Amino acid sequence: MTDQIKPQIKPMTQDRIRELIEAYGAAPERWPGRERDLAMVFIATSVEAQDLLKEASALDTALNALPMSEPSPALRRSVLDAFTPPIPVAANENDGLVTTITQWQPRSNRSWHKAAAAAVMFGVLCGVGISQTFAPASTVVLAQQPSPDFNQLIVEPGLESNVAALSLGGELPAIMRDTAPQNENSNDDVGDDSDIPLT
């Protein structure tokens, strides 16, 4: 610790010696370093200062009788246990609001939602892909075309994969769209679902 306050050196007089001893006691190492040498020279030549020193020394002895107790093992243990290692924060290229929002989230929940979202997306993609890939072509067509004339349609074997692919995009291949009007004679309401407003 550095001395931030630099007091002016006072002339060494009997009054100043009294002030020093009354404040700091008889131990010179407690006196201000800048005055110490002068004070000791002064004391060596002053009987009155030596009397002051003796009185102060007696009080110092009484003060030193107070035991310099060590903290109990229980206190040391509890303070040691207060150590909490810092949680490393991953480097984030985002600054400002994005960083703030990220840091606001509970630390323990930072990654689970990303993993969950990825798992859901993976599951949806796999589910749709598998259903479209392995389902019989007739099943797909029947869902869209309940017409009894379906068997007359010519579905090329290589077209199945295209059906699956286009179904994901919400668009039926031309061969499917051509069969749509056949629903008009059917009692199945499925074809009218698009007219029902979503609530």
Add this chain to the structure above:
Amino acid sequence: MDGSVPKNWPPPRPGPIAGEAGASDDALLAQIGAGDVAAWEAIIDRHLPAVSRYAAYVLGDNAQGEDVAQETFIRLMKKAQTWEANGSGLKSWLFRVARNLCIDYKRKKRPEPIENAEFIADPIDRHATDRRIDIANTMERALAALPEPQQTAIVLVHYEGFSGSEAANLLDISVEAVESLLARARRSLRQALQPDARELLGER
């Protein structure tokens, strides 16, 4: 008084605080911020005894002193990751926090003692066979009866090795004010010990 210099004068310099040597406080705090528990232990060994002792002296109660010391170090743990060396140093920061906690304790637990209150010696102490223990008990009670600023000044300078200017910096007062506090504290202690002065202080 024969005017001669006491034989034991000048007395030996007070021993250094435990853990004085080694890495600086700032370096240890940086390591604590990086998760180094060994650095935390080093800081504890270096400063916990003095902080605990200071609080116990000021509060006049070891258990309360340990509570204050524990709270001080919990606050340091929270502070460690954002610690910035500012020149005043960890030691000063710890004593400042401990002092504020002691003041809060005193405010909550009991009224502020009256300055220069007359010390009433415990009659049980008079029967103590160990004179040193008797003096220690008397001094402990006398110290606890001092007003807090005087307690802090005397504990910092006499027991913990603070210079007058360091204590002034911690207390946010001038060096002259610290010297005044110290002088009044010592005068009060002397008065408090007066009933036993001849025995305790060797006065004639």
